[in-house]
Amino acid sequence: IENERKFFVYREYSDAIVQAGGIPYFLPLVEKSEIVRDMARKMDGLLLTGGGDVNPLLFGEEPIPGLGEVTPKRDEEELELIRTCYEEKKPIFGICRGCQVLNVFMGGDLFQDLKEQKKSVLQHSQDAPRHHPSHSIRIKPDSTLFKITEKTIIRVNSFHHQAARSVVSPLHVSATSSDGVIEAIEGGDENHFIMGVQWHPERMFDRCEDARNLFTYFVKRLLGEEIGT
Numbered sequence: 001i002e003n004e005r006k007f008f009v010y011r012e013y014s015d016a017i018v019q020a021g022g023i024p025y026f027l028p029l030v031e032k033s034e035i036v037r038d039m040a041r042k043m044d045g046l047l048l049t050g051g052g053d054v055n056p057l058l059f060g061e062e063p064i065p066g067l068g069e070v071t072p073k074r075d076e077e078e079l080e081l082i083r084t085c086y087e088e089k090k091p092i093f094g095i096c097r098g099c100q101v102l103n104v105f106m107g108g109d110l111f112q113d114l115k116e117q118k119k120s121v122l123q124h125s126q127d128a129p130r131h132h133p134s135h136s137i138r139i140k141p142d143s144t145l146f147k148i149t150e151k152t153i154i155r156v157n158s159f160h161h162q163a164a165r166s167v168v169s170p171l172h173v174s175a176t177s178s179d180g181v182i183e184a185i186e187g188g189d190e191n192h193f194i195m196g197v198q199w200h201p202e203r204m205f206d207r208c209e210d211a212r213n214l215f216t217y218f219v220k221r222l223l224g225e226e227i228g229t
């Protein structure tokens, strides 16, 4: 979350990476794309954090009234980071906004504002503690997300008013909420981990095994460790 002069990131992201056995680094906003690419080359993988809205021009749309604050330079940098990590087959894990940026990178688009653009949606901007699992999601049994959670239904927290709308190959939908909103996407293959989740597992880390398992799996893939069944 930033206004392009001052940035902050909630520490739960780095805490979760540390607790899962990884070494976290925060990246600054840098406008030179060759430096952004060099930063990406030095990392084992990429965790895309939550934040404001994605610029709709990136998926060919004009802004609608319900669009929130956009940060075009952050969009650009994150797309460049994803591009480099994708080319180099480094693990990519997107959370909330990160899931949306990942979807846009692959050629998909977004609901700019769920309430304005989709009929009869659940409450996806919960008014409850950040760790509270407010709505359920259904996980596809053939997905990596299922492999990680070993469950077809889990409960998640929810702090988003945007979401993936169309999802383009190599990404596919791996979980939805009961209103049909896309809550998780994934792509890649055995050798390349690419996942986006619309909820905030880092906020549930201490209280939810599924959240811990997600980070542990991501860090194992970062470190190139063997994944058990």
Ligand code: MN
Pocket: 123, 124, 135, 157, 158, 159, 160, 177, 183, 198, 199
């Ligand atoms: Mn949600």
